[in-house]
Amino acid sequence: MxxxxxxxxxxxxxxxxxxxxxxxxxxxxxxxxxxxxxxxxxxxxxxxxxxxxxxxxxxxxxxxxxxxxxxxxxxxxxxxxxxxxxxxxxxxxxxxxxxxxxxxxxxxxxxxxxxxxxxxxxxxxxxxxxxxxxxxxxxxxxxxxxxxxxxxxxxxxxxxxxxxxxxxxxxxxxxxxxxxxxxxxxxxxxxxxxxxxxxxxxxxxxxxxxxxxxxxxxxxxxxxxxxxxxxxxxxxxxxxxxxxxxxxxxxxxxxxxxxxxxxxxxxxxxxxxxxxxxxxxxxxxxxxxxxxxxxxxxxxxxxxxxxxxxxxxxxxxxxxxxxxxxxxxxxxxxxxxxxxxxxxxxxxxxxxxxxxxxxxxxxxxxxxxxxxxxxxxxxxxxxxxxxxxxxxxxxxxxxxxxxxVAVPEGTRTEEGLRQNVRVGIQYLEAWLSGNGCVPLYSLMEDAATAEISRAQVWQWLAHGAALTDEHGVARVLTRERLHAVIDEELAAIRQRVGADRFDSGRFGPARELFERLSTDDELEDFLTLAAYEQITTVRAPGATNHE
The missing domain is CATH 3.20.20.360 (Malate synthase, domain 3)
Known part of the structure; x- marks a missing residue:
């Protein structure tokens, strides 16, 4: 003191x-x-x-x-x-x-x-x-x-x-x-x-x-x-x-x-x-x-x-x-x-x-x-x-x-959704384990890219965006489809990193956090505020998010 x-x-x-x-x-x-x-x-x-x-x-x-x-x-x-x-x-x-x-x-x-x-x-x-x-x-x-x-x-x-x-x-x-x-x-x-x-x-x-x-x-x-x-x-x-x-x-x-x-x-x-x-x-x-x-x-x-x-x-x-x-x-x-x-x-x-x-x-x-x-x-x-x-x-x-404020042009695809899920959850898993600088798919990712990943999924879901799959079929993103994609991508991640690494890691809390932030009624201002609650070792009296 x-x-x-x-x-x-x-x-x-x-x-x-x-x-x-x-x-x-x-x-x-x-x-x-x-x-x-x-x-x-x-x-x-x-x-x-x-x-x-x-x-x-x-x-x-x-x-x-x-x-x-x-x-x-x-x-x-x-x-x-x-x-x-x-x-x-x-x-x-x-x-x-x-x-x-x-x-x-x-x-x-x-x-x-x-x-x-x-x-x-x-x-x-x-x-x-x-x-x-x-x-x-x-x-x-x-x-x-x-x-x-x-x-x-x-x-x-x-x-x-x-x-x-x-x-x-x-x-x-x-x-x-x-x-x-x-x-x-x-x-x-x-x-x-x-x-x-x-x-x-x-x-x-x-x-x-x-x-x-x-x-x-x-x-x-x-x-x-x-x-x-x-x-x-x-x-x-x-x-x-x-x-x-x-x-x-x-x-x-x-x-x-x-x-x-x-x-x-x-x-x-x-x-x-x-x-x-x-x-x-x-x-x-x-x-x-x-x-x-x-x-x-x-x-x-x-x-x-x-x-x-x-x-x-x-x-x-x-x-x-x-x-x-x-x-x-x-x-x-x-x-x-x-x-x-x-x-x-x-x-x-x-x-x-x-x-x-x-x-x-x-x-x-x-x-x-x-x-x-x-x-x-x-x-x-x-x-x-x-x-x-x-x-x-x-x-x-x-x-x-x-x-x-010109809106960027381009397409919205299921592969883009999957990339957001893969990067967002794996980055959050590393962050919750104490590592904020993570090499993923030949890129060095930090909190900013995870923010884009979960915010974009939230935006697509909130506004009913249609995502085109590999066959050219466009489907509106729903919570049920997002949940299924997360299941599929996590299974692929587990196979890639190995069962021991996956089961001993923090993929469960990372998935829960990513999915919650992506499906909340309102877009959370910063994922690091919600994630910080899971890594701090104290609960100080009067502790509140500043944002």
Whole structure:
């Protein structure tokens, strides 16, 4: 217990991180900012109710002067000038070591979508980051016996990727820590512990406390984060502007407030990123009540769809006008070792995607696997002679409101349904087992793709979508048909992974959760909120979902 903040999770082994001073710092952030987070989450629900009633997202009249203004964000720190290839992954020691040594320009250590938020994962991740910042992180693999280390032990300096950290979204609580008896926002714990322990050390090493901010839906949420940054820097005597944050534009409402988001964070901004998979999920969620916005198969909703092209073009134009990075999206492919032909086809998809991004104007891109870094770098090196292309204006871009909400075209098929079921249930099974970053069918999946899978099934079912089978016969999706498909796909999964693995896993709870979320009368805002109830080890008094 530190004043009104209480740690309910295990503390043994985490004494370096869960110090009284660090917890007091977190408590000060919670006391000041948690009520604002609650109010902003309430605002989200109110806005979604208006969308359900027929209102459409649009640019804000009250902020027109900000969009028209001739302002720019603060100058970019030296170690963030060149971000042409970024790699992302969860905050486990092996991943952190491999990613920092991968040859990527930036590593985004993820406390959010690729990290199942168990206490061990989140606080163990903080401990790993603490040692990584000091280049003292090591890991001995208990299965292979291989030793991993950031420092080779020969005294030579190694060029490591610049470290950025993504805290959890505003909506996710942390039940293992309470303030005045209520679970605290997970984002304030993630940010607070990392900043308290590492900000001064990072600055001393010529870098800084850099972050990615997920799931923002408005400039008011960006304003909240900016206030958190100011208070945190002032309390620890860190110069203002030391923090830099890239905002993921991965919700449809945020796409209409890009200028305003950058403006709120202009002293602390590191640009915007196209969080493409969450953006598709947000499109479904925003228009959940309207049958005219029912999407085709997930596999057909790619970056060449008009609404996705409009959104990425607007990110680039806005960022370059404000003199900051416009980051591209994730290449989720992973190398296919046992099928050279399939591997070549997958790598060509990556190459084409990254070539499209750099030619469109992006200043950098994401990959999920070290094996893709070379391909992404080759594409950007060929068209990016300098550290970035921020100097290249995109004034011709005119992505209006209609373009941003254009419904993607394509077909809806039973195979698309089966793919959603296969990916969604297997990802949830891994997540419930503590793993948030899962290779499935030659793609690295995280919570965002599972969100698309279950939300799309819900949308098809809620609006009576007809799905075409392999014989060309179209049938309306019903609950009974969905149940039968889940039975069939789970039987196939059991045969593929083996009876022992299947029976010892958490496929039963994963199936129950996926089916419930897909058939509820209303679309749940985040599956991770419902799933979190199954992995938390405490039931704190007053524990409620923040969203």
């Amino acid at each position: 530190v004043e009104d903040l209480e740690v309910l999770g295990p503390t043994e082994g985490y004494e370096t991180i869960l110090t009284p001073h660090a917890l007091r710092f977190v408590a000060s952030l919670v006391a000041e900012h948690a009520p604002r987070i609650d109010a902003l989450l309430l605002r989200r629900r109110e806005l979604r109710a208006r969308y359900d009633a027929g209102q459409r997202p649009d640019f804000l009249a009250e902020t027109a002067d900000i969009r028209a203004g001739d302002w720019t964000v603060a100058p970019i720190p030296a170690d963030l000038l060149d971000r042409r290839v970024e790699i992302t992954g969860p905050v486990d020691p092996k991943m952190i070591i491999n990613a920092l040594r991968s040859g990527a320009n930036v590593f985004m250590a993820d406390c959010e979508d690729s990290c199942a938020p168990t206490w061990a994962n989140e606080i163990g991740g903080q401990l790993a980051l603490y040692h990584a910042v000091r280049r003292a992180l090591t890991f001995d693999d208990p299965i292979t016996g291989k030793h991993y280390a950031l420092d080779d032990g020969d005294g030579a300096e190694r060029r490591l990727a610049t470290l950025m950290v993504r805290p959890r979204g505003l909506h996710l609580p942390e039940h293992h820590v309470t303030f005045e008896g209520r679970p605290i926002p997970g984002c304030l714990l993630d940010f607070g512990l990392y900043f308290f322990h590492n900000a001064a050390e990072l600055l001393a090493r010529g870098s800084g406390p850099y972050f990615y901010l997920p799931k923002l839906e408005s400039h008011l949420e960006a304003r909240l984060w900016n206030d958190v940054f100011i208070r945190a820097q002032d309390r620890l005597g860190i110069p203002r502007g030391s923090i830099r944050a890239t905002v993921l534009i991965e919700t449809l409402p945020a796409a209409f407030e890009m200028d305003e988001i950058l403006y709120e964070l202009r002293e602390h901004s590191a640009g915007l990123n196209c969080g493409r998979w969450d953006y598709i999920f947000s499109f479904i969620k925003t228009f959940r009540a309207h049958p005219a916005f029912v999407l085709p198969d997930r596999a057909q909703v790619g970056m060449t769809q008009p609404f996705m092209r409009a959104y990425t073009a607007r990110v680039i134009e806005t960022c370059h006008r404000r003199r900051i990075h416009a980051m591209g999206g994730m290449a989720a492919q992973i190398p296919i070792k046992d099928d050279p032909q399939a591997n070549r086809a997958a790598m060509e998809k990556v190459r084409a995607d990254k070539l499209r991004e750099v030619q469109a104007g992006h200043d950098g891109t994401w990959v999920a696997h070290p094996g893709l870094i070379g391909i992404a770098r080759e594409a950007f090196d060929a068209h990016l002679p300098g550290p970035n292309q921020i100097d290249v204006p995109r004034d011709h871009v005119r992505a209006d409101a209609a373009a941003l």
